[in-house]
Amino acid sequence: MSRSRSYRFSSLVVFISASLFFTFAGPVRAEVRTEVKIPNIPEYTILKCDFHTHTVFSDGDVWPTVRVEEAWRDGLDAIAITDHIEYQPHKKDVSTDHNRSYELAEPQAQALGMILIRGAEITRSLPPGHFNAIFIKDANPLDTKEYLDAIKAAIDQGAFVFWNHPSFSHPKGISEWFPEHTTILEKGWMYGIEVVNGRTYYPESQQWCLEKKLTMMADSDIHDPIGMYSIPGVEEKRPMTLVLAKERTPEAIKEALFARKTVVYALGMLIGEEQYLKPIFDASINVLNPSVNLSAGGRGICQIRNNSEVSFELECAAQPEDITVPQSLVLYGDKVTRFPIKAKSKETTGTKKVKVSYVVKNLLIAPKTGLPVTLDFEAVFTK
Ligand SMILES: [Zn+2]
Ligand SMILES: [Zn+2]
Structure with missing residues (x-):
């Protein structure tokens, strides 16, 4: 090897080494998760969950993986993506397969250690209004004409079904219990009600949950990027359902939801049964x-x-x-x-x-x- 060739070879080695250095040892962008500080109480780990979110696969504005990313940053343990079954305004541009948003988000949830729960929103005019079905196995059978058939399709899969934002689209803007709700309840197909949806607190829902032994839920129902939800210094945090679970697993969340072991955390309030609020206060x-x-x-x-x-x-x-x-x-x-x-x-x-x-x-x-x-x-x- 001549001196000049040797020189060129050395230069090449330096160039490759430098390239590798910049590829692997360059600055890495750190991502930050802001944890929700609510202490655990005896016998339970308190999981922070949002069971009502939308993506472009219904009328939301974000891709499913972004929902998982946002939830990780917000310190949540679990989310459900609950795209509307009956309302898909982006269907010209994305698949109409009701399972698609979950399938796209699941690998990201796995990667980040988040619990992603398969869900869907059964979206009917009031009454009965909108119902979320979570812990379903296949969203497509919920796409059926009669609302009772849609709910039954979810129940047949072992779903946890709850009534969303009770006053939404009511002509008087109030929360009203209709005979249709009695029908669903008497069939044993309604397990919870949203006590908070977005920025709205429904005291009627809280009362119904206490009287009818239903689970209290709080969800963001976010359609925009979550960053557009917060008002800095005023209302920065999305609403969430605190689930009092035996462990951090989907099965434990499902068990706790059916056992009504939840506390609503929203709007600077904790809302729930005294038997759960008292230990949270004492632990704090x-x-x-x-x-x-x-x-x-x-x-x-x-x-x-x-x-x-x-x-x-x-x-x-x-x-x-x-x-x-x-x-x-x-x-x-x-x-x-x-x-x-x-x-x-x-x-x-x-x-x-x-x-x-x-x-x-x-x-x-x-x-x-x-x-x-x-x-x-x-x-x-x-x-
Ligand atoms: Zn809705
Ligand atoms: Zn919704």
């Missing part, structure tokens, strides 16, 4: 100084850490006997809040156990009814 709250010293002129300071991201809005139900506490109190999400307490009389001495009764106004156990809680600490009175 940590009184940092359970023994409060009231030495300085009968005044003391209490500090409470809130380990959830939900700010709890408390209203005192009854002032305790020996001390005065704030009538209204916000325990800010993921922060330590401190507040003053004051002895009612300078004559009080010794150590007293204090149980303060508050109502958490944004944790709703029934429409307009907050969760009753007690804050426990001891007050040390010294002169």
Whole structure:
């Protein structure tokens, strides 16, 4: 090998090495998942789920894989893509196979460790309105003339079926229970109702779920890219159904849904049964100084850490006997809040156990009814 050929060969090696360096060792774009901070409670892991989303395969504006990507970024554990069966405005451009959106999204869900649940939206005029069927095996048999046949086709596949956005397209804009809903319920084909859809809270749905023993659901029903849902600083998070599951699997989610073990998380509220809201509050709250010293002129300071991201809005139900506490109190999400307490009389001495009764106004156990809680600490009175 001549000197010049050797030189050219070395140059080639340097060029290839440099190319490989830039190909494999160049800057990699990092992707970020923002986790939803709601602590687990005894016996359950709390899964964050959105069971109502659309893609271009019905009237949505995004490709199915994007729904999975968005959900990963939003810290969700599971989503269902529920394209309309009866409404496919993009059918000139995409397949009319009702299973296609799920099939396209599934590999991305696998890659990201997301749970993707096969679903569809049975889309009929009110009554009965729109119903989501999730945990179906094949969406195409739901494409049938009579609404009862469509629901039955889902039920026959073991689906979990729930009524969406009850007031949608009602001429008076109200949520009304029609005889058709009684028919579906009596057949045992309705398991839940959306208590929140997008930015709308339906107190009637909450009441119906309590009375008729149905599962409370909250979903985004997102059609746009999810980034277009949030209003920065005002409403940043999509609504979600918190599922109290035994483990992070599709089977455990399905079991929990049928067992009505859900809490709605939306619009800065948690909505659900007291038996589930209470442990979530208890798991979130940590009184940092359970023994409060009231030495300085009968005044003391209490500090409470809130380990959830939900700010709890408390209203005192009854002032305790020996001390005065704030009538209204916000325990800010993921922060330590401190507040003053004051002895009612300078004559009080010794150590007293204090149980303060508050109502958490944004944790709703029934429409307009907050969760009753007690804050426990001891007050040390010294002169
Ligand atoms: Zn709908
Ligand atoms: Zn929808």
